[in-house]
Amino acid sequence: MTGRLSGLAMWALLAAVAALGAPGVALAQDAGMVGAPVAWGMGLQQSGGPIKDAISSFNTLVFWIIVVITIFVALLLAYVVWKFRADANPNPSRTSHNTVLEIAWTVVPVLILVVIAIPSFRLIYYQDRTVDADLTINVQGRQWYWHYGYPDNGNFTFDSYPVQDADLAAGQMRNLEVDNPLVIPVGANIRILSTGQDVIHSFFIPSLGVQRYSIPGRTLETWMRADRPGTFYGQCNQICGVNHWFMPIVVRAVPQAEFDAWAAEARTRFAQGLPPGAPRALAAAPDATAAPGADAAQTQMIVAQARR
Numbered sequence: 001m002t003g004r005l006s007g008l009a010m011w012a013l014l015a016a017v018a019a020l021g022a023p024g025v026a027l028a029q030d031a032g033m034v035g036a037p038v039a040w041g042m043g044l045q046q047s048g049g050p051i052k053d054a055i056s057s058f059n060t061l062v063f064w065i066i067v068v069i070t071i072f073v074a075l076l077l078a079y080v081v082w083k084f085r086a087d088a089n090p091n092p093s094r095t096s097h098n099t100v101l102e103i104a105w106t107v108v109p110v111l112i113l114v115v116i117a118i119p120s121f122r123l124i125y126y127q128d129r130t131v132d133a134d135l136t137i138n139v140q141g142r143q144w145y146w147h148y149g150y151p152d153n154g155n156f157t158f159d160s161y162p163v164q165d166a167d168l169a170a171g172q173m174r175n176l177e178v179d180n181p182l183v184i185p186v187g188a189n190i191r192i193l194s195t196g197q198d199v200i201h202s203f204f205i206p207s208l209g210v211q212r213y214s215i216p217g218r219t220l221e222t223w224m225r226a227d228r229p230g231t232f233y234g235q236c237n238q239i240c241g242v243n244h245w246f247m248p249i250v251v252r253a254v255p256q257a258e259f260d261a262w263a264a265e266a267r268t269r270f271a272q273g274l275p276p277g278a279p280r281a282l283a284a285a286p287d288a289t290a291a292p293g294a295d296a297a298q299t300q301m302i303v304a305q306a307r308r
């Protein structure tokens with residue numbers, strides 16, 4: 001009887017949740033997971049894609065190794081304190097060597113490090129780059145906002161500025177929202193080419209497992225993929241100046257069709273290939289028809305080098 005009641009209660013709860021969730025279906029940007037810090041969060045952020053999945057499982061492996069070592073050392077200390085206490089050992093032992101023990105406490109930690117190192121190196125190479133990218137996005141860190149480019153979709157570029165507290169809409173997250181989020185298709189392997197305009201920044205989205213420095217005069221490559229639709233929040237995590245704390249990143253992962261529609265609209269909204277530093281008003285002007293700038297040529301060169 002209790003089981004049936006709790007079953008009914010569960011279905012009622014699910015129906016209520018579905019009913020509450022229904023208005024969100026119409027607004028695509030409200031759908032999907034939210035990759036962001038939560039109050040009293042203890043572990044890593046929830047995963048939005050395969051790189052973060054791999055980071056989370058590696059984190060779990062290392063965590064349990066640490067737990068076992070900590071318990072072992074604590075028990076060993078307690079045992080030694082008890083067994084070799086002064087009143088039980090009036091004549092202290094003069095033992096100074098034990099070959100078997102010395103080999104063991106050298107070899108066992110080496111084996112533990114090997115167990116950690118193998119998945120660690122595999123993860124580093126997995127994160128490093130994707131072989132078959134579906135899409136390339138140029139990321140440029142600037143003091144203090146982000147500048148993005150979509151060379152595969154008409155080479156439009158745009159700036160992504162943080163939303164000030166006074167301009168926050170209801171439900172938006174303080175210090176994490178931007179005016180123009182990065183939009184990506186769900187399930188696509190995105191090649192990120194990261195560079196800095198002025199100082200060293202870092203493109204960091206915890207829930208997608210992405211982090212790459214943005215260094216002036218260099219282009220660093222990495223990749224990301226969102227397997228779940230949603231909104232993923234990040235921040236610059238390289239101390240880059242006085243407003244470093246207010247340099248958020250927002251990635252919206254949407255279905256391919258929605259991405260295509262957004263890219264088509266963005267191509268006209270953000271004028272093509274404007275040179276870096278062009279005024280934002282000019283970038284927003286619908287009739288701006290500047291020739292594709294350095295961004296496209298640079299990307300083609302870098303991608304060609306990467307494929308060689």
Ligand SMILES: [Cu+2]
Nearest residue numbers: 201236240247
């Ligand atoms: Cu920065």
